[in-house]
Amino acid sequence: MHFASDNWAGAHPNIVRGLAEAAEGHAPAYGASELDKKVEHRFSEIFERDVAVFFVGTGTAANSLALASCNRPGGQIFCHAEAHVNMDECNAPEFFTSGAKLVPVTGPQGRMAPDALATAIARFPPGVVHGGQPVAVTITQATEAGTVYSLDQIGAIGEVARKAGLPLHMDGARFANALVTLGATPAEMTWKRGVDILSFGGTKNGCWCAEALVLFDPGRAREMHYLRKRSAQLFSKSRFIAAQFDAYLRDGLWLELARHANAMASRLAAGLVSTHDARLAWPTGSNEVFAILKNARLRALRDQGAVFYDWPATAAIKDELATDETMIRLVTSYATTAREVDAFLSICTGE
Ligand SMILES: Cc1ncc(COP(=O)(O)O)c(C=O)c1O
Numbered sequence: 399m400h401f402a403s404d405n406w407a408g409a410h411p412n413i414v415r416g417l418a419e420a421a422e423g424h425a426p427a428y429g430a431s432e433l434d435k436k437v438e439h440r441f442s443e444i445f446e447r448d449v450a451v452f453f454v455g456t457g458t459a460a461n462s463l464a465l466a467s468c469n470r471p472g473g474q475i476f477c478h479a480e481a482h483v484n485m486d487e488c489n490a491p492e493f494f495t496s497g498a499k500l501v502p503v504t505g506p507q508g509r510m511a512p513d514a515l516a517t518a519i520a521r522f523p524p525g526v527v528h529g530g531q532p533v534a535v536t537i538t539q540a541t542e543a544g545t546v547y548s549l550d551q552i553g554a555i556g557e558v559a560r561k562a563g564l565p566l567h568m569d570g571a572r573f574a575n576a577l578v579t580l581g582a583t584p585a586e587m588t589w590k591r592g593v594d595i596l597s598f599g600g601t602k603n604g605c606w607c608a609e610a611l612v613l614f615d616p617g618r619a620r621e622m623h624y625l626r627k628r629s630a631q632l633f634s635k636s637r638f639i640a641a642q643f644d645a646y647l648r649d650g651l652w653l654e655l656a657r658h659a660n661a662m663a664s665r666l667a668a669g670l671v672s673t674h675d676a677r678l679a680w681p682t683g684s685n686e687v688f689a690i691l692k693n694a695r696l697r698a699l700r701d702q703g704a705v706f707y708d709w710p711a712t713a714a715i716k717d718e719l720a721t722d723e724t725m726i727r728l729v730t731s732y733a734t735t736a737r738e739v740d741a742f743l744s745i746c747t748g749e
């Protein structure tokens with residue numbers, strides 16, 4: 399019963415096979431191989447426009463370099479208060495932007511509220527040097543609350559960013575999970591709603607180590623080459639990241655894996671809400687379930703081998719928690735089975 403994180407899951411057999419096949423022979427290094435070029439072209443096909451693609455090794459690197467490409471002196475970057483870039487990347491965005499500041503913005507269920515974003519941006523009026531200058535907006539899709547922005551919600555954030563003359567970045571560590579939830583196309587969920595730069599994650603959805611920065615304005619690419627190299631994220635054997643994405647994006651594997659992970663999360667969430675001593679902190683919109691359970695039940699689950707994290711409750715949730723309750727995060731992946739979900743639920747119902 400493994401629900402700690404999709405980062406704990408392995409690599410899908412097709413990804414492993416793709417890596418093994420790419421391991422044969424020699425190929426130009428540092429992104430110059432035919433396979434690198436083939437996969438970069440595949441991204442343009444998927445997003446229905448010419449894009450610039452930069453392979454990196456972690457989601458944190460993708461996010462930090464995306465924001466670094468937007469920064470200017472005194473840069474202010476607007477994110478959700480609970481955003482991964484703000485809470486879980488050990489100041490990497492601040493470091494790789496050479497000192498930009500992340501400005502936390504509130505919003506329910508892990509999503510930034512457009513009016514709160516507009517208010518936060520207006521706090522830094524043009525020409526008033528003391529506060530610095532707005533340089534970017536970043537959203538996470540699927541969010542850190544396991545919810546997703548609807549296409550209209552992305553568009554509303556995109557409109558606020560556009561009016562302020564700011565690029566919009568999307569942390570897509572779980573991009574595929576959100577995409578299949580919305581039933582949208584990659585273009586509809588990104589550039590057609592105002593997204594300029596995407597961190598496209600593959601690692602949490604069956605790849606070993608595959609993240610890509612997708613620039614919808616290839617004009618930004620020149621700087622990104624230098625930002626990536628300076629941050630030591632230009633892999634010499636880049637073809638192995640390309641090989642993973644080649645297998646991942648082939649025949650819709652990436653969408654199939656995300657659909658499965660999401661289906662397992664929905665099964666888990668539905669089972670939890672049908673028990674009396676469990677409830678959801680937020681609606682389950684992807685492959686992450688945030689639930690509140692009695693501590694005694696949590697002990698029984700762990701005693702019987704379930705693996706998951708207690709999760710720091712936001713202030714709003716904290717107020718709701720009884721003294722004998724704890725919020726937890728349950729994350730499913732391509733490897734999650736219905737059997738382990740049902741085993742977890744049977745302990746929750748005491749069967
Ligand atoms: C929403 C989100 N963004 C970014 C990341 C960063 O990915 P990594 O841990 O590979 O740096 C994570 C990690 O799981 C994440 O959950």
Ligand SMILES: C[C@@H](O)[C@H](N)C(=O)O
Binds near residue numbers: 403404405
């Ligand atoms: C750092 C931790 O939150 C990681 N991003 C995860 O989702 O498991």
